[in-house]
Amino acid sequence: MDQENPNPPSEQPSKRSTRCCFCLYRVLWIILVTIIILVSLIILVIYIIITPRSFKFHVNQAKLTQFNFTNNNTTLNYNLVLNFTAQNPNKKLKIYYDVVEANAFYKGYNFSATDMNKPLRTLQETKSVDYRMSAVFIGQHVMMLDRDEVDEFQEDYKNGIFGIDIKIYFSIRFRLGNFIFGDTKVQAKCDLKVPLSSNNSGKMVDPFDPTKCVVDF
């Protein structure tokens, strides 16, 4: 044992250092892979928690007090007030509704455009109570209905109920803590059946049914 020793020492240090180099690389490699896996997992979890989910949008109330044609069936006179609610389903993200514009359509004709009325504080808390907005469409619009469409209008008028579609254009942003991000354009479409409340025909008309809008996120 003692006699064999004197020879190897000249070789052993270099062997040991290469071995150590290898094991150092191994340890570094394992640490690196572990860090990468941990970081990806953390990012995945944060992503799942944070991923913006679209808000939900409803028309709760509609009041149509005027909807008829004058000037040889070329001019639509309208007075429509809508109340909307938005719900934010996100657990961590608040929503800013920066711009909200609405267009109204009858038989495919875009007859009115308006900015939505919304609270001055445009931030919707997470999972909070409903956020309310309203839209007022009042005025006249010249539109050339063809003969069939005029007949359809007369039919609607007799029934006291009109199919009016609302398209809403949002610019929103998300907020996480103090971090604001994700300037996003969102569209919603609400296909409404709105009863005329001034009830000219003297006919009993069903009240307005609250309607869910399709939000295209």
Ligand SMILES: *[C@@H]1O[C@H](CO)[C@@H](O)[C@H](O)[C@H]1NC(C)=O
């Ligand atoms: C919409 O809501 C406001 C209050 O938030 C209310 O004063 C108004 O009457 C509502 N409009 C309709 C058409 O229900």
Ligand SMILES: *[C@@H]1O[C@H](CO)[C@@H](O)[C@H](O)[C@H]1NC(C)=O
């Ligand atoms: C249109 O509607 C308004 C309010 O409902 C009414 O005063 C007016 O007489 C109507 N006009 C026509 C041509 O039906």
Ligand SMILES: *[C@@H]1O[C@H](CO)[C@@H](O)[C@H](O)[C@H]1NC(C)=O
């Ligand atoms: C009403 O419109 C029809 C065709 O749309 C036209 O022939 C007629 O002259 C118009 N009447 C008036 C009073 O303008």
Ligand SMILES: *[C@@H]1O[C@H](CO)[C@@H](O)[C@H](O)[C@H]1NC(C)=O
């Ligand atoms: C408008 O159309 C209806 C249905 O076609 C018709 O009865 C009515 O006379 C028209 N009014 C005018 C002013 O042309």
Ligand SMILES: *[C@@H]1O[C@H](CO)[C@@H](O)[C@H](O)[C@H]1NC(C)=O
């Ligand atoms: C509808 O008309 C308004 C102007 O009255 C316009 O600003 C808006 O872009 C139109 N919307 C569509 C979908 O054509």
Ligand SMILES: *[C@@H]1O[C@H](CO)[C@@H](O)[C@H](O)[C@H]1NC(C)=O
């Ligand atoms: C429409 O008029 C009838 C009779 O005048 C009345 O009984 C009914 O409540 C009215 N409906 C609406 C929605 O105003």
